Amino acid sequence: MSRLWGWLLAGLVLVFGWWRRRGPEGEEPERLVARTSPDRRAENAVIALFGLAALAAVAFMIVYALDDGSRDRTQLYGLTFGACLALIAAALIVLGRRLMPYEEFEEDYPEPEHPDEQEAVSQIIRESGSGLTRKRLLLTAGGAAGGALGLAALTPVLSLGPWLQTDSLYDTPWQAGRRLVDEHGAPLHADAIERETFYTAFPEDASQDEIGAPVVLVRLDPRALRLPPERALWAPRGILAYSKICTHAGCAIALYRSPLFEPTAPQPALVCPCHYSTFDPADGGSVLFGPAGRALPQLPLRIDARGELRAAGNFSGPVGPSWQGVRGERPT
Amino acid sequence: MSSSRAFARAALAALVALVVPVAPSQAQPSIGIVRPGDSASLSSAQLGAELFAGNCMTCHGVDGRGVRVPRPGVGDVRGQGPSLRGVGALAPDFYLRTGYMPLGEPDEQPKRHRVLLSEREIRALVAYVDGLRPDGPPIPTPHPERGSLSEGLQAFTQHCAGCHQVVGEGGVVTGARVPPLRNATATQIAEAVRIGPYVMPRFPRSQISDRELDSIVRYVLLTHHPVDRGGWGIGNLGPFPEGIVAWLLAGGLLVGVCVVIGRRVRG
Amino acid sequence: MSPNPAVRFIDERTGAAPLMRKVMRYVFPEHGSFLLGEIALYAFLVLIATGIYLALFFDPSLAETTYDGTYAPLRGLRMSAAYQSAIDLSFDDRTGLLMRQTHHWAADVFLVSIVLHLMRVFFTGAFRRPRVLTWTLGVAMLFASLLEGYLGYSVVDDLLSGMGLAIGYGVAESVPLVGGNLALGLWGAPFPGDQAFESRMFIAHVLVMPGLIGALLTGHLALIAARHHTQFRRSPRQTERKLLGLPTFPAQTPRSLGLLFATAAVLFALGGLVQVNPVWLWGPFELAQGTNGAQPDWYLGWLIGALRLMPGFDVTIGDYTLVANPFWGGILFPTIVMFTMLLWPWIERRATGDRAVHNLLDRPRDAPGRTAFGVAFFVWVVLIFLAGSADRVYVFFDLSYDGQIWFYRVLVWIAPVAAFLVTRRICRELQRSDAIQAERERAEREAEQALVVKPPPAPAPAPKAS
Secondary structure (H helix, E strand, O other), rough: OOOOHHHHHHHHHHHOOOOOOOOOOOOOOOOOOOOOOOOOHHHHHHHHHHHHHHHHHHHHHHHHHHOOOOOHHHHHHHHHHHHHHHHHHHHHHHOOOOOOOOOEEEEEEEOOOHHHHHHHHHHHHHHHHOOOOOOHHHHHHHHHHHHHHHHHHHHHHHOOOOOOOHHHHOOOOOOOEEEEEOOOOOOOOHHHOOOOOEEEEOOOOOOOOOOOOEEEEEEEOOOOOOHHHHHHHOOHHHHHEEEOOOOOOOOOOOOOOOEOHHHHHHOEEEEEEOOOOOOEHOOOOOEEEEEOOOOOEOEEEEOOOEEEEEEOOOOOOOOOOOOOOOOOOOOO | OHHHHHHHHHHHHHHHHHHHHHHHOOOOOOOOOOOOOOHHHHHHHHHHHHHHHOOHHOOOOOOOOEEEEEOOOOOOOEEEEOOOOOOHHHOOOOOOOOOOOOOOOOOOOOOOOOOOOHHHHHHHHHHHHHHHOOOOOOOOOOOOHHOOOOHHHHHHHOOOOOHOOOOOOOOEEEEEEOOOOOOOEEEHHHHHHHHOOOOOOOOOOOOHHHHHHHHHHHHHHHHHOOOOOOOOOOOHHHHHHHHHHHHHHHHHHHHHHHHHHHOOOOO | OOHHHHHHHHHHHHOHHHHHHHOOOOOEEOOOOHHHHHHHHHHHHHHHHHHHHHHHOOOOOOOOOEOOOHHHHHHOEEEEHHHHHHHHHHHHHOOHHHHHHHHHHHHHHHHHHHHHHHHHHHOOOOOOOOOOHHHHHHHHHHHHHHHHHHHHHHHOOOHHHHHHHHHHHHHHOOOOOHHHHHHHHHOOOOOOOOOOHHHHHHHHHHHHHHHHHHHHHHHHHHHHHHHOOOOOOOOOOOOOEEEEEEHHHHHHHHHHHHHHHHHHHHHHHHHEEEEOHHHHHOOOOOOOOOOOOOOOOOHHHHHHHHHHHOOOOOOEEOOOOOOOOOOOHHHHHHHHHHHHHHHHHHHHHHHOOOOOOOOOOOOHHHHHHHHHHHHHHHHHHHHHHOOOOHHHHHHHHHHHHHHHHHHHHHHHHHHHHHHHHHHHHHHHHHHHHHHHHHHHHHHHHHHHHHHHHHOOOOOOOOOOOO
């Protein structure tokens, strides 16, 4: 046998402890493990499986060594490594079923409880405290110290964020006069906004990457609008802007349902892909379907002297999902 | 026992009552294509006019003027449909080659279907509709090889993925089924973007230039064979088919292994 | 008669030979269903091993960078360093994608096996005294693992998981009275949150949660060993006092090791052959973008179903929003599920008055009330889970989405009741047929004995042992 096989065998022997105890005259002492009849075929199978597993592992290493990145080898890695593991699994299962002694062992369940020990432990606790005259007060003081320590230990967690201050939920980067720009920063002309499609706009010179920033722009026939009276001037030439963040759970409203022929298709609507909350742009963003509990906040628009779109104020309500104070104020 | 049988019957009835409104609908006309008997001898213009009269006029009106108020027509269809004057060759080419048209009922969602018209018939109808009014848009000729994949991914995610799913596997918009794009040709993609069929938005050149459209087309064609570096793509839908594999494939295999291991060893 | 040198080595230094003997002869029940929990344990080991590899490559930073790597459609796009490190790992590291996918499959399968194991434990009554604490630790591990998985796929900052984080933020905000504070506290700022949120998720995912799950797991395993496994009553020798089965060594060891390697084999094979979470296809997360068909990983699918089923309303008192809509599906529903599972041992104790110690398992039919409730509860959760797939069903089978939602809204309340009644009936029928069978066998035995007692004209055949 080569050295390698010798070490392998020694390892196996170490793990499975096949050496038997012998008495002084070579007689066997009482057996602790049941007898099992030899099964050379199973042994051959196990050896073969281990051998194949070794080959699979070597194959994995060869693939790795030859992989120069020109082709993707992920499938080969998975096959070789997985095969190695599967072959070892098969070897172990055959070993367990055919080569290990089958013993049906009996064992007593441990005692459900130990009344004597319980009593002894309780007694130790009792007698240890026998010298105390004001146990309750001591325990209360200890509890107070522990509780206060616990609270103190938790206090630094407050630094993670503004736990106690929710005002920032009302903030948006929009204000009266701010220009609308596309994702590249180019201003949007009212004339470029066509009907039957939708656009995404951001506030100029402000962060695009916050929940109050993106708006979705659509243009409808002004005669089809049913906005509340206080918003009569919010949609110049029928161009409407709504927060692009759904008021249900905060996904981006990335769908626009725009009928080619209104009489035979559903009306125009802004739809969220997460839970399909559906909002009516003609009606101030009211909810037509889905789990959203609040209309989509609308951004008032105006068209400046150069024909570019600007915000005429902040949203009609706070943007994003609802929280306890969401109906409290308008963003400023 | 009769009580359990009655219960089963009631349960079945309730199930049917719940399921029927949900059942799928048929979008193609039940009567098929109405053809003139001597179509081989007709000129292209005559063929176009005859086909239009037999299959389209009910909903799209005489001379393609559209029908705004539903009125009875061919078969038992109550016709209603948009005007086709000025839609050029772009729209009829799209709708006829995808099988979206002819439509069985005016308020059904058009769906991709086996095309029942021959190539000659399609050309004749396209020419007829194109001729209803001059200067309508021609059939587009996209050049995906001139487009950029990364620009296409960005534009597609921005304008299209919300409905069509980021690798074009289709999806849902309230009230309509958004089709997967795996059968869309380059021309059909370009046409659909400019038409905005059914409830899809209509993207004009001012919003998506021809050059950007080339990139979008190139990207969508890529999604027909996405880079599935990780192996079997299982639909490129994400967690939905992944869960099925985890339960049925992995779970099944491993439970099987437990069964094999757990079997009683004979002596 | 010299002892094994390795054994001697260990015993001289630790005195552990008596313990080794005891452990070697600890008895495991033979039935294959006891191995389901082990699948979870081995999946957890694969998660740790592959996770360590991934953590050495992943960059949990939201710093903006421009991609210039192997995957063409992403070239030139702005993305976070975190997303880029995941792409680089998938495309430029030779075994990176294998490790990423094995890790993800291991998480999915970890939860599959926990659910299977939990069902086995529940339907056989293994959670009863003295194993209630074991059950509690198990349920805690289940919910900790749900959070751990969510954090794990969310750190990658791709479009799909980013949408999932937005929903998490919306759900946090919907907690009555304090939701706004909670969401702001966790995220550090209004969504998408503080820059540090990414690395906080990462630390929670690689350190805090694995430590927690590991501690719960250790307690769980220690309690099992301390009280010993339960067993099915397959032979009369098995009683509440006597456990019959296979000793740890040598019989159980190759079984368990074999399962370990089989689990690892399935996971690595999947990791190489079946694609999972191809983040390069989704693109980087952008706040103003979304994709249709976005779903959480399967084990959170029950929550998306619940969120989609709710009709649209916030509960308000004047200007004060008391209950925002996502609360019902995102907080109340999972809380009810969790507490029902946690408190079930006590609920059952109250309902049946059974406070005894149980080491023998029930067959499901032996406890009709429990089995019926379990099936009904399962049907309820699974229907809500299926409702979350209604959009894909619409695309595949053309069944109207709105129609399906209404269908599920009705079915999720009717079907569990029906399931309860039907299951209980079936259990009782099975019990009755068991009793009849036992009666028949007893009558046959008595008849045979009567034959033996009569003076036989011919020798009677030996009574067959049944």
